[in-house]
Amino acid sequence: MTPSNVNLRPRDLIGYGINPPKVAWPDAARVAVSFVVNFEEGAEYSIADGDSRNEAVYEATERLESVPDYCLQSHYDYGTRAAWWRIMNLLDAHDIKCTVNACGLAVQRSPELAKDAVDRGHEISAHGWRWESHAHLDKSAEQNAIEKTVNAITEATGIPPVGWHTRSSPSSHTRSILMDRDHFIYDSDFYGDDLPVILSRPDGTPYVVLPYAFDTNDMQFHHAPRFVSADDFSDYVSRAFDWLWREGEETPKMMTIGLHLRIIGRPARMWALEKIIEHIKSRGSAWITTRENIARHWLSATDR
Template identity: 50%
Template sequence: MSAPQDRRDLRGSWGTAEIAAPWPDKARLAVSFVVNVEEGAELSIGDGDEGNESMYEIREEVMKGADLCMESHFAYGPRRGYDRIVSAFKAYGVRATFSTCGRAARRLPWLMQDAVSVGHEISCHGWRWERHAGMTPEAEARIIADTHSTITEVSGQAPVGWHTRSAPSELTRQLLLDHGGFLYDSDCYDDDQPRIERISGKDHVILPYAFDTNDMRFSPGGGFVQPEDFSRYVAGAFDRLYEEGGHGARMLSVGLHLRLIGRPGRISGLEALLAHMSARPGVWFASRAEIARCWKDVAS
């Protein structure tokens, strides 16, 4: 009796021949820094939302009215954190992807335009900072369209990438293809290598993301306290993937947030990590759009 087709692929490329690293200049490893721009898009009763955001540096009971304290915490990212992060990237010639919520882009036009002017990519991260699981197809399609058009208008750069906060719906990927203009999404956490899926007759690139190599672990209970916690852990992942990159294609995603790694007590962790990575030859620091285009060219 044959087993039914499983909707989940738990095998991936295991047991098949490794794909040689396709990165430019024979690089061993592609490194993708993703800066999540969510400030101004977090849930806020003060903005007319149904509730307030509860995830930040401390755990408190969610307020029933406008939470000016939480709004102030989020405001730190664009006011101070952004400049520290882009300065660190500039020092090491790193191009990053700024994964941006549509409402944040609307509030932060200067940040979007500055990031583009120095060579960074702007991608889509939903309209508000929220999960899409459970949304109606009509509501989700509107969010995708509004986010894409707003970022295009504000930044002057049409986004080609998408990443949902944690949980997409079962239709998110199809809706991205229906909208058009999207080259890739990062709504998966299951590999260290990109892949292409054929959806409705179109090739769509999947770029895995990661929560472990991510400054979100500075949040309560996440395991990072000192800046060295971040730099040592991510450097360990980098070293391992760099080694594996000698016999197969690998990419490393490093997730950052303006309001987290941009703090004065943490930014040295990013600076130390960049120094560690830059000391190795054959490392390609690239935007996610660049990685997706490279992978699609090789696959086709």
């Protein structure tokens, strides 16, 4: 397949259309499944940490705007103190390798968790220096944020990240900055398909865009009245997988399941994660792997 010059800017409203690529996943899998564990705790904005504002997205509904919010802070602390080990042990029990989307400051503050992920065979992808949108960052500020994120991950794990994912919207510069760094082979700043897309760097070499998803994502527990119980999440994700599995008999599909330490890691919600894993495995014909593996396979399979 010839690499596309299509980027999110300008928009491509057609995509693969009626003729999606006939790429074979390993072992004739119908769906490539990517579990993404977002590691953001310690990178959220907090007046108690010296920032000018508090993060507004968390379990409690009350918002404190001008004073330290220790309630918010401890909600995020739960992710690294308790939920990390619960999630990682469950993934180990089912032999699941995930991608950890890690904010640079979170890694700098808890480097032992990043190292633990790599020791378990998971991928660490870059998720910004702070847990913030890049939409309003100027190019020099964004380059600095990306540089600091890469340095923090590399220092903690010894491995520079090959993937990137911005919280919410990237800027108009994000992808070009990433493309200029040879170690990045993909980003996940795209929600417009069920298949990866290959773009061309300025030097003509390929670069992969992997689709991400907000619906098959535990963040919906924070947006009532969407997911309330564990069954809400597991049923929704399982139905999404089943539909892609059906389509995958004819053409490959990719599915992302987004998780957050402080959200899915609560005891009542862990049942959902286990049910999702068991359902996908019972169906069969699924390649559960890291985003790096998916990106590299897509590159090799379409380089013909």
